[in-house]
Amino acid sequence: MIFEPEIEMMERNALEEVQSARLREMVSRVYESVPYMRDRLQGVGIEPSDITGIADLWKLPFTRKSDLRDTYPFGLFTKDKSNLLRIHASSGTTGKPTVVGYTAGDLDIFGKVCARALAGGGAEPGMLLHNAYGYGLFTGGLGIHQGGETLGMVVVPASTGMTERQVRLIMDFGTEVLCCTPSYALTIAREFARQGIDSKDIPLKFALVGAEPWTETMRAEIDSRLGLRSVNIYGLSEIIGPGVSFECTEERHGSHINEDHFLAEIVDPDSGTPLPDGEEGVLVITTLTKEALPLIRYWTGDVTSIERGECSCGRTLAKMAMVKGRTDDMLIVKGINVYPSQIEAAIGGVRGLSPFYRLLVDRSGTLDQLDVEAELSKEAFEEVATEFLSDEAVEADHLLRSIRDEAQRSIRDNIGISARVILLEPDRLPRSEGGKSQRVVDTRKVLVS
Numbered sequence: 001m002i003f004e005p006e007i008e009m010m011e012r013n014a015l016e017e018v019q020s021a022r023l024r025e026m027v028s029r030v031y032e033s034v035p036y037m038r039d040r041l042q043g044v045g046i047e048p049s050d051i052t053g054i055a056d057l058w059k060l061p062f063t064r065k066s067d068l069r070d071t072y073p074f075g076l077f078t079k080d081k082s083n084l085l086r087i088h089a090s091s092g093t094t095g096k097p098t099v100v101g102y103t104a105g106d107l108d109i110f111g112k113v114c115a116r117a118l119a120g121g122g123a124e125p126g127m128l129l130h131n132a133y134g135y136g137l138f139t140g141g142l143g144i145h146q147g148g149e150t151l152g153m154v155v156v157p158a159s160t161g162m163t164e165r166q167v168r169l170i171m172d173f174g175t176e177v178l179c180c181t182p183s184y185a186l187t188i189a190r191e192f193a194r195q196g197i198d199s200k201d202i203p204l205k206f207a208l209v210g211a212e213p214w215t216e217t218m219r220a221e222i223d224s225r226l227g228l229r230s231v232n233i234y235g236l237s238e239i240i241g242p243g244v245s246f247e248c249t250e251e252r253h254g255s256h257i258n259e260d261h262f263l264a265e266i267v268d269p270d271s272g273t274p275l276p277d278g279e280e281g282v283l284v285i286t287t288l289t290k291e292a293l294p295l296i297r298y299w300t301g302d303v304t305s306i307e308r309g310e311c312s313c314g315r316t317l318a319k320m321a322m323v324k325g326r327t328d329d330m331l332i333v334k335g336i337n338v339y340p341s342q343i344e345a346a347i348g349g350v351r352g353l354s355p356f357y358r359l360l361v362d363r364s365g366t367l368d369q370l371d372v373e374a375e376l377s378k379e380a381f382e383e384v385a386t387e388f389l390s391d392e393a394v395e396a397d398h399l400l401r402s403i404r405d406e407a408q409r410s411i412r413d414n415i416g417i418s419a420r421v422i423l424l425e426p427d428r429l430p431r432s433e434g435g436k437s438q439r440v441v442d443t444r445k446v447l448v449s
């Protein structure tokens with residue numbers, strides 16, 4: 001189902017006209033009402049009249065997370081805080097949190113873009129939506145909640161944690177749609193298995209997962225363990241929250257960007273130069289309709305690429321590839337750039353491994369060392385245990401070594417880096433309780449321990 005077909009299937013010329021008109025209006029509004037941004041634009045010699053349409057976008061300067069921090073809490077807002085209906089904030093592991101605000105109009109857009117995503121993922125009015133994104137300052141819980149209500153779904157505001165209860169509610173209510181992070185979807189799947197519930201008896205049909213990078217291997221795992229069809233949902237608080245882009249269940253290949261609200265570009269991470277469609281770089285977004293916190297060329301830090309063209313679902317909205325990671329999550333190991341999701345993809349195809357892994361980066365002397373802790377799948381572990389018990393320790397050892405060697409080879413062949421793979425028993429690594437998962441422990445910066 002397409003929630004707003006008149007927009008989501010709009011002809012590109014017409015869409016670009018809408019974008020240009022909205023961009024002109026937005027730049028003038030920001031110039032008039034945000035002194036910090038007026039100074040920034042004047043500093044690079046830009047007057048609102050210089051921006052006649054989307055072809056002039058490149059002339060505008062980037063806005064970065066540091067601008068939000070420097071003007072904490074409300075310095076980039078166009079409206080006085082008494083005109084807002086809601087505030088969210090990102091926890092911010094370092095320094096001040098990033099604060100974002102919404103007018104009534106912004107919340108209306110938030111609900112609609114999330115409704116578009118839910119509909120794209122297979123949800124329909126009247127279906128039950130189990131929302132296991134965190135409720136609170138994080139945008140995931142309330143954003144998806146409002147999207148569900150906007151679509152006419154019955155929302156179960158489960159939030160995160162208490163996984164046993166989540167499973168019971170889904171079974172008792174006969175819930176069709178699940179929303180949570182991909183890592184939490186796997187935690188929920190494990191709880192279903194623990195309770196002895198077979199995937200074919202789980203009522204769930206669709207899942208919209210996002211808020212952190214994930215891969216096709218994880219998708220296959222989520223789909224088969226929960227007996228559903230999962231799609232990606234992407235977004236960030238600064239732009240609105242979830243609902244910036246979403247996959248359609250027809251293709252599940254690229255996430256449609258809600259381009260009537262969010263103008264997307266891909267730029268070179270070093271020079272900031274816009275890159276052509278299909279090339280990988282940093283996603284930069286300009287909000288076209290946001291009232292409280294409009295942002296000009298916001299540097300998301302997320303690495304992806306954009307494709308335009310026909311989609312079998314009928315939508316004409318451009319699509320962005322799965323986010324590979326954030327430029328600030330990128331590890332440089334022995335001089336080679338590595339995103340955790342690349343390691344995940346490289347070991348994902350190795351038979352005998354589960355989707356759970358963790359990267360440990362350390363330095364001995366001047367040499368970086370990358371260790372990949374990877375859990376064995378339950379089946380492989382049982383095979384090894386059976387061989388040990390029946391006095392076939394040599395075969396067991398052989399099996400473990402072959403899994404390890406294949407994982408190391410795959411990392412070397414795919415990423416060009418040598419890593420030591422450490423095999424763990426199932427369930428040894430910390431599991432997601434609903435929030436974003438931490439996959440990297442980098443001790444290179446530790447001065448004293």
Ligand code: DLL
Binds near residue numbers: 090139212213241323
């Ligand atoms: O994570 C909003 C959200 C909630 C999106 C629920 C999807 C579902 P923030 O906490 O501000 O907002 O974090 C935004 O998370 O810049 C990406 O680095 C990452 N991210 C979000 N969605 C995806 C995704 C929410 N589908 C940051 N794939 C973004 C990969 C994602 N990374």
